Amino acid sequence: xxxxxxxxxxxxxxxxxxxxxxxxxxxxxxxxxxxxxxxxxxxxxxxxxxxxxxxxxxxxxxxxxxxxxxxxxxxxxxxxxxxxxxxxxxxxxxxxxxxxxxxxxxxxxxxxxxxxxxxxxxxxxxxxxxxxxxxx
Numbered sequence: 218x219x220x221x222x223x224x225x226x227x228x229x230x231x232x233x234x235x236x237x238x239x240x241x242x243x244x245x246x247x248x249x250x251x252x253x254x255x256x257x258x259x260x261x262x263x264x265x266x267x268x269x270x271x272x273x274x275x276x277x278x279x280x281x282x283x284x285x286x287x288x289x290x291x292x293x294x295x296x297x298x299x300x301x302x303x304x305x306x307x308x309x310x311x312x313x314x315x316x317x318x319x320x321x322x323x324x325x326x327x328x329x330x331x332x333x334x335x336x337x338x339x340x341x342x343x344x345x346x347x348x349x350x351x352x353x
Contacts, residue, residue, distance in 0.1 A: 220353035223342075224293035227303065230335060231285020234278045234310065237329065241274035251327045257319035274317055281310040292353055299353075303343045307336040 239245045241255055255274040256267055265273065284306035291299035314329035325331075345351070 220292055220295070223353065224289040224291075227289035227292065227306075227339070228286050229289075230332075230339070231282045231289065231306070233332065234282040234285065238275050238278040238282065241271045241278065243271070249327075251324065253319070254328065255317040258317045259320040260316045274313075277313045277316070281306065281313055284309055295353065300343055300347050304340060307340045307343070311336045 236245075237255075240247070240251070255270055256262065258270060258274075261270045261273065284302065288299065288302040288306045290296075291302050311333045314333050318328055318330075346353075
């Protein structure tokens with residue numbers, strides 16, 4: 218039962234990244250938009266044009282989605298290689314959020330930092346499960 222819950226949770230967590238993909242492609246708008254996201258990225262704002270920044274954001278968030286979906290499926294299918302995918306997805310997703318952060322501490326939940334906290338919990342769980350050989 219725990220294996221199913223964890224696998225489904227990882228898939229759902231990955232699918233949340235599609236919101237940021239859709240926002241970066243301007244496929245959807247929010248009632249309360251995230252201020253100039255992703256255009257005020259502390260990394261990309263002065264390096265790339267608006268369209269390129271949006272393209273990079275959409276590609277990276279789509280990749281994060283795929284990594285989490287594969288992670289969840291690997292757990293559901295009892296694959297031996299689940300751990301590197303879970304760790305890779307958690308680290309990659311957190312790095313992407315950090316790259317597109319505007320450097321300001323206002324509206325942190327809107328900027329994906331709740332997802333980073335979830336990623337940290339996922340990474341800690343993956344570490345502990347491997348360290349103590351918890352079988353799913």
